[in-house]
Amino acid sequence: MATVTNWIDHLSAKEVAGAVYPGAGSTETLLVIIGIVLWIGWHVITSVSEDEELSKLARKRHGANDHKSNITEW
Amino acid sequence: MTDQLSALTTIFTEFYYWITVVLMFLIHVGFCMYEVGASRYKHHQHTLMKNTMLIPLVTITWFFFGWWIYWAFPTGPGLAPSIMNESAALITDESTFSAKWYLPNSNLMAINLGDHISGVFWAAFLLFSWTAASIVSGAVIERITTFAFGILAIAIGSVFWTIDAAWGWHFDGWMLKLLGYHDAYASGVIHAIAGGFALGILMVLGPRIGKFSSSGEPRNIGPRNPWLVTVGLFLIYTGFWGFYAACNIPIFNLGPEYGMEGVTYWTATNIYVTPTTLSGITMNFLMSLSGGLLVGYVIAKGDPFWTYSSGLAGIICASAGNDLYHPIQAMIIGGIGVAIAYKLHYWVERTFKIDDAVGAVAVHGYAGFAGLIICGFVLNGYPSSGYSVGAMWDGSTYASINPLGQFIGALIMFFVLGLIPGWIIAKVLHGMGKLRIPREVEIAGLDYNMLEASRNDEKAVSSSTR
Known part of the structure; x- marks a missing residue:
């Protein structure tokens, strides 16, 4: 996975390769796909949990000032 | 980098943009404080988290596609040919500033020893994206779902503002060529579009419960913590220094860039690669802030919430031309922008029952819109670019700055790329039942369970200490 194993060799090459991250030149597209899956997945998970939380709270039908009884002491 | 001078220039530019990113981070800190201060106690924590989560959402989508859009779309596509490859198609070829290099799987979108600028430039633009999304965030507090806001933040932060930046905030943008569009510090490309986008959402989202009486009279739901609002706005001012600096290119040799044989002319430039000075824009920044504050204090009768917001609106209104204005022009324009924004805010609120909780549409949208038009008159005749000077609608050359071009540009920013997309996406989310929190939750407070x-x-802690 290491793209660079010897800095002296790397920097003294005729053309210095700029990309030095692990897996340079072979893994970028895979990383992008993984990133997009994680991103979409986050929306799905948080949307479901937010819907649940909101509907649970809505069912309780609290009044506009009820939250004041929950204010903790400093 | 093999010679010391080019190394110094490059590393200076890299560090310059890095500093702007750090400063602009304060804009977001300010917006978070401001929104929490403006919201009611029972909504505080959700209000904060909604705004905070736009940071990762806009950042990753900016990496996936937002940055690519900026470099791909300057030609429209199909509206005016690029000066790099003379094609009006999307710029995805092998040319130097092609979007090809900014695909998320490009090796320039990472640590690359051969490129010291792309990453910090990407980040500076990203911080503009956060600002655009954060402007929208304030207007919709206390009743939008976090899911819906996340989608809308991505839409404005990683899609629509970057399209407008490609069109009107890029040295190769078609709006410069066809219209003579000029918007040096983003009156339109950030503020008018974000204000318009917010208004589009508010038209669908509706007001907070209790905002309007049964007869339609608006009621004031003032900030619950004016001191947090105050500190938040001061931080936004502070972050705006970084915003202004990030809109410049710190050091550039315009002689060879413009093809002038034997001429060497090192200078700072704006985003359009036309000359200005960091020194001069600093004066204009402060004078437009002052113009906004002076008029805001008078018009709002000393109300701190509006006076502070007016300082911001003053800067926003003068921003389009602050690379060239005289400081007193900047001050006057800042003041005019505030008067327009303040009056329009209340007129729109009363007439259309729009509940803009923090005045974001006014401060950013109306002031930005007005600033573009004023710029068209005050800078009428200046070249919109240094590469060539031509006539409006020509397309292959750059039109001069003019009132009509700026007016059309303002319409594109506020309505075409702002209000209309905001309204459509909000309608779709509303249709899915995902836009607004249930009425019972809004009454109880989003933070009730917390x-x-x-x-x-x-x-439990008290009982254990008895």
Whole structure:
């Protein structure tokens, strides 16, 4: 996975390769796909949990000032 | 980098943009404080988290596609040919500033020893994206779902503002060529579009419960913590220094860039690669801030919330031309922008029952819109670019700055890329039942369960200390 194993060799090459991250030149597209899956997945998970939380709270039908009884002491 | 001078220039530019990013981070800190201060106690924590989560959402989508859009779309596509490859297609070829290099799987979108600028430039633009999304965030507090806001933040932060930046905030943008569009510090490309986008959402989202009486009279739901609002706005001012600096290119040799044989002319430039000075824009920044504050104090009768917001609106209104204005022009324009924004805010609120909780549409949208038009008159005849000077609608050359071009540009920013997309996406989310929180939750408070859990924790701790 290491793209660079010897800095002296790397920097003294005729053309210095700029990309030095692990897996340079072979893994970028895979990383992008993984990133997009994680991103979409986050929306799905948080949307479901937010819907649940909101509907649970809505069912309780609290009044506009009820939250004041929950204010903790400093 | 093999010679010391080019190394110094490059590393200076890299560090310059890095500093702007750090400063602009304060804009977001300010927006978070401001929104929490403006919201009611029972909504505080959700309000904060909604705004905070736009940071990762806009950042990753900016990496996936937002940055690519900026470099791909300057030609429209199909509206005016690029000066790089003379094609009006999307710029995805092999040319130097092609979007090809900014695909998320490009090796320039990472640590690359051969490129010291792309990453910090990407980040500077990203911080503009956060700002655009954060402007929208304030207007919709206390009733939008976090899911819906996340989608809308991505839309404005990683899609629509970057399209407008490609069109009107890029040295190769078609709006410069066809219209003579000029918007040096983003009156339109950030503020008018974000204000328009917010208004489009508000038209669908509706007001907070209790905002309007049964007869339609608006009621004031003022900020619950004016001091947090105050500190938040001061931080936004502070971050705006970084915003202004990030809109410049710090050091550039315009002689060879413009093709002038034997001419060497090193200078700072704006985003359009036309000359200005960091020194001069600093004066204009402060004078437009002052113009906004002076008029805001008078018009709002000393109300701190509006006076502070007016300082911001003053800067925003003068921003389009602050690379060239005289400081007193900047001051006057800042003041005019505030008067327009303040009056329009209340007129729109009364007439259309729009509940813009923090005045974001006014401060950013109306002031930005007005600033573009004023710029068209004050800078009428200046070249919109240094590469060539031509006539409006020609397309292959750059039109001069003019009132009509700026007016059309303002319409594109506020309505075409702002209000209309905001309204459509909000309509779709509303249709899915995902836009607004249930009425019962809005009355109880988004934080009800969190507050209840805190109280139970407190009880448990108290009982163990008896």
